[in-house]
Amino acid sequence: MTTTMSTFTGEGRRTGAPVVSFEHVSKSFGEVRAVADLDLELYPGETVALLGPNGAGKSSTLDLLLGLRTPDAGRVELFGTTPQQAIARGKVGAMLQSGGLMEDVKVRELVKLACDLHPRAYPLEQVLEQADLTEIADRMVNKLSGGQEQRVRFALATAGANELVVLDEPTTGMDVTARQAFWSVMRQQAREGRAILFATHYLEEADAIADRVIVLHRGRVLADGSAAEIKAKAGARRIVFDLDGHIGEAALRELPFLSSLEISGRTVRIQSHDADATVHALYGLGLYPRNLEVAGLGLEQAFIAITDAATAEEAAR
Amino acid sequence: MNTLIKLEIVRTLRNKKFMFFSVLYPAALYLLIAGGASTTEVVKGTHLTLPLLMMVSMASFGAITAVLMGNSERIAKEREKGWVRQLRLTALPGRGYVTAKVASAAVVSLPSILVVFAVAAAVKNVRMDAAWQWFALTGAIWAGSIVFAALGVAVGYLATGDAVRPITMIIYFGLSILGGLWMPTSTFPKWLQDIAEWVPTHAYAALGQAIEQGNAPHMKDVSILVAYLVLFAGAAAWLYRKDTRKA
Numbered sequence: 367m368t369t370t371m372s373t374f375t376g377e378g379r380r381t382g383a384p385v386v387s388f389e390h391v392s393k394s395f396g397e398v399r400a401v402a403d404l405d406l407e408l409y410p411g412e413t414v415a416l417l418g419p420n421g422a423g424k425s426s427t428l429d430l431l432l433g434l435r436t437p438d439a440g441r442v443e444l445f446g447t448t449p450q451q452a453i454a455r456g457k458v459g460a461m462l463q464s465g466g467l468m469e470d471v472k473v474r475e476l477v478k479l480a481c482d483l484h485p486r487a488y489p490l491e492q493v494l495e496q497a498d499l500t501e502i503a504d505r506m507v508n509k510l511s512g513g514q515e516q517r518v519r520f521a522l523a524t525a526g527a528n529e530l531v532v533l534d535e536p537t538t539g540m541d542v543t544a545r546q547a548f549w550s551v552m553r554q555q556a557r558e559g560r561a562i563l564f565a566t567h568y569l570e571e572a573d574a575i576a577d578r579v580i581v582l583h584r585g586r587v588l589a590d591g592s593a594a595e596i597k598a599k600a601g602a603r604r605i606v607f608d609l610d611g612h613i614g615e616a617a618l619r620e621l622p623f624l625s626s627l628e629i630s631g632r633t634v635r636i637q638s639h640d641a642d643a644t645v646h647a648l649y650g651l652g653l654y655p656r657n658l659e660v661a662g663l664g665l666e667q668a669f670i671a672i673t674d675a676a677t678a679e680e681a682a683r
Numbered sequence: 684m685n686t687l688i689k690l691e692i693v694r695t696l697r698n699k700k701f702m703f704f705s706v707l708y709p710a711a712l713y714l715l716i717a718g719g720a721s722t723t724e725v726v727k728g729t730h731l732t733l734p735l736l737m738m739v740s741m742a743s744f745g746a747i748t749a750v751l752m753g754n755s756e757r758i759a760k761e762r763e764k765g766w767v768r769q770l771r772l773t774a775l776p777g778r779g780y781v782t783a784k785v786a787s788a789a790v791v792s793l794p795s796i797l798v799v800f801a802v803a804a805a806v807k808n809v810r811m812d813a814a815w816q817w818f819a820l821t822g823a824i825w826a827g828s829i830v831f832a833a834l835g836v837a838v839g840y841l842a843t844g845d846a847v848r849p850i851t852m853i854i855y856f857g858l859s860i861l862g863g864l865w866m867p868t869s870t871f872p873k874w875l876q877d878i879a880e881w882v883p884t885h886a887y888a889a890l891g892q893a894i895e896q897g898n899a900p901h902m903k904d905v906s907i908l909v910a911y912l913v914l915f916a917g918a919a920a921w922l923y924r925k926d927t928r929k930a
Contacts, residue, residue, distance in 0.1 A: 432772060453772060460772045466765030470694035482686035483773040522769065 382410050383446065385530050385561040386431060391440035393426055393585075400426035401437070402585035408563060410529070413556045415576035416565040419673055423585035424565040425463075428534050431563075432460055444530065452530075456485040459528035461519045463535050467507045474503040477521045484526030496551055497521035498544065512539035520548065524555070531555060533564040537571065549575055569666040581669060583676050593665050600668030601625075603641035607648075607655035608632045621647050684779040691787035701753060706795045709745020710802045713737060722808050731895060734807035739820065739891035742799040744864045746828035747884070749795050750788035751835040751855055758784065758839025759847040767923070777920045781836050785916075788832035789825065796824050816894055823890040823900060830883055830908050833915035840922035858884040883911040 388406040392399065400423045408414055418424050429435040430442050433449030444452035452458055468476055477494055481487040494500045497517045502510070507518065516539050523531060531552070537545045552575070556562050566572055572579055573593045581589040581596065589596050602625055609632060618627055623640040634655075638644040641660050648655060663671070696702065717737040726733050761767050770780060800817070803809040811817060834854070842850045859865060861875075862884025868876055879885050886904035893900045 434768065434771065454774050454776070456774045458772070462765070462768065462772070464765045465769035465772070466761070466763075466767075467769070468690070468694070468761075468766050469764075470697050471690055475690055475693070479686050479690055480773065483684075483775050485774055519769075522773075 384408060384443075385410055385412075385445060386563070387441075387443045388427075388430075389441045389443075391430060391437045391442055393430060393435065393437050395426075399585050401430065403440070404585065404587065406580070406587065408530075408561050410561055411556065411559050412578055413552070413562045413576050414564070414578045414580060415572035416563060416580050416582060417569065417572055417669055418565075418582035418588075421584075422582040422673075424582055425534065426585070427582065428460075428462070428532060428563075428565060432458070432462075432532060456526055457529045458532065459523040459526070459530070460532040461523040461534065461536055463538070465519055465522075467515060467518060469508045471507055472504055473499055473507055473510070473518055476507055476518065477503075477525065480522040480525035487526040488524075493521050493525050496524065498547055513541060513544060516540055517544065524551070528560065530561045530563070533562070535566060536564055537566075537568065545571075569664070569669055573665040579665070581672055583673050584680075588676055589672055594662070596672070597662045597665060597668040600663055600671040601639045602637045602663055602671065604661045604663060605636040605638055605641055605644060605659070606661075607634055607658040609634060609653060609655060617651055621651075684775065684782065687775065687779060687783040688786045691783040692790050695753070695787045695790055702791060705745075705749040705753065705791050706798055709741050709748060709795050710798045712744070713741040713799050713802060714806065716741070717803070717807060720807075729896070732809070734803060735809050735811070735895060736892075738799060738803035738807075738809055739824070739895055740864045740888060742796045742820070742824050743827070743884075743888055743891055744859055745795040745799055746792040746824055747831045747855065747859065747864075747887075749791040750785075750828050750832035751838070752851060753791060754784055754788050754832055754835025755838040755842070755851045756847050758836060759842055759844065762840070763844060771923075777924045778916075780923055781833065781916055781919045784836045784919075785829055785832040788835065789829060792828040792832075793821075793825055796821055796828075811895065812897055816897065819894045820891055823894055824887075827887045827890055827908055830887070830912045830915060833912055833919055834883075836919035837915050837922060840919060858882060861885070863888050881907065883908060886911075 384407040386406065386408040388404050391401055391404045393401040402423075404423075404427065416424050416427065426435070430437055431444070431449060433442075433453065442449060445457055449458075468479075474490070474494065477497075477499065478490050481490050481493060491500070494503050497520045499517055499521055502514060507515075510518065516536070520536065523533070533552075537548055540548060549571070552562055564576075577592060579589070579591065579593050579596050580587055589599050591599070613629060613632075613634065615627075615629060618629075618634065618636075621636070621638075621644050623638045623644050624636060625639055626637040628635040636644065645658070645660065717734045720733040720737070722732060722734055724732060726736055729736070758767075767780070800821070835851075838851055838854065839847065861879050862868075862882045863879060864884055868879045868885065871879060886907040889904040890900045890908070893904075
């Protein structure tokens with residue numbers, strides 16, 4: 367399971383030079399290999415979700431990408447230059463979990479600082495409005511709630527016209543409304559041709575927003591493709607139907623590509639590696655399934671399946 | 684970058700506790716040391732009185748207090764909270780952060796110098812031969828404090844968390860005593876005097892002493908201070924860029 371999906375069929379927008387490029391990048395902290403021989407390219411206009419269990423190397427990867435750490439081996443390039451240079455040119459906006467805020471200043475003053483430091487800044491009022499900070503613009507930064515702080519970080523990351531926006535767990539601490547507003551701004555930014563890379567724990571966010579999903583596991587890319595492809599890679603699909611009359615459980619167990627079978631009352635639930643073949647064989651048994659539903663696994667279930675399989679494989683080695 | 688400098692100054696002024704302590708403490712210490720001294724008796728080897736000598740020493744000491752303590756602890760705290768990390772993701776150049784920190788420290792050190800002067804003139808009736816000496820002293824002590832502001836930035840980068848305060852204290856008292864801000868270096872043994880001559884605080888105190896005697900500061904002392912400024916500011920900017928710890 368260490369081979370990665372090389373073809374990306376998301377939105378087919380891989381145009382131009384890569385925005386981000388990792389070439390054989392490795393980084394260790396003592397004995398722990400946080401990033402292991404990582405190859406990765408991001409293109410303009412892509413919205414990419416970075417997924418992985420805790421300790422998969424997400425934060426290390428983002429730190430390397432932003433030049434906050436230097437790789438032990440390999441090369442990280444942003445817009446064809448070093449991360450530091452790309453940042454100095456105002457091409458990158460970033461929102462880090464570990465990013466603190468200046469104290470003893472007002473929200474407006476801090477956001478104005480970000481605007482003034484950006485070579486292609488948006489007007490201050492617009493940045494405040496977009497991050498939903500207008501009403502609390504005169505509050506002191508150190509008196510804000512967690513969600514409000516997160517909105518300030520968002521404003522700092524989007525104070526100017528960046529070409530790449532990097533977000534680490536961006537919606538943590540936000541309520542549902544703030545979360546929706548946040549993603550609608552991000553979608554707008556993506557439409558304007560920006561590349562957006564975000565790490566998240568909320569798999570439904572990755573499913574709904576990203577047109578490309580990268581699954582990291584122990585510092586390696588385990589899967590790379592659209593959310594649909596990731597789900598397909600996990601293999602299983604779910605088949606549910608009702609049967610009238612006698613249900614021959616033994617016969618159902620003989621169906622091809624079956625990975626699990628569950629019968630409760632008249633309802634049969636099956637997980638299959640090849641739903642088409644399984645359903646075909648079902649009719650071949652002479653049965654007449656009613657209310658037949660075939661559905662993919664959720665991204666979350668797919669994610670768990672993929673990472674569990676990788677862990678099992680490593681353990682077996 | 685100007686916005687950052689302005690913002691650093693504004694937030695320093697907002698920190699009332701810190702301002703109060705930094706501005707009034709040197710003047711209080713001055714009264715404690717020079718309060719009982721004779722206003723006419725001349726200190727041996729000079730033609731100056733103790734209240735005048737101590738005024739310059741305490742103004743220098745107070746300026747160092749304000750810039751060194753203020754910078755190192757606040758910077759270490761900002762690093763821990765991740766603000767510096769956030770700032771590194773902006774287009775701000777490395778020297779911008781150091782410049783802003785030094786500038787905001789200078790805003791605190793100027794009033795601390797002026798208050799010592801005012802107290803000395805009012806309470807101990809300190810007078811100087813010419814009016815220019817007051818201005819020159821203010822300028823020299825203020826400008827010299829920039830060297831220690833840069834040192835404060837560097838220390839704030841070198842140390843983390845609980846270690847900042849003791850490290851700052853050691854540097855602060857070590858330099859103050861060794862440089863002769865508390866007692867004249869002429870009371871030191873010869874070998875210690877030889878070392879003290881190259882300590883930045885000694886050169887710093889010497890600036891003020893030259894002016895209070897009606898002379899221009901020695902080029903050697905000015906050169907020593909400039910060399911230390913380059914060293915400290917360079918170290919601070921380098922440490923800022925290199926700092927990759929999350930802490």
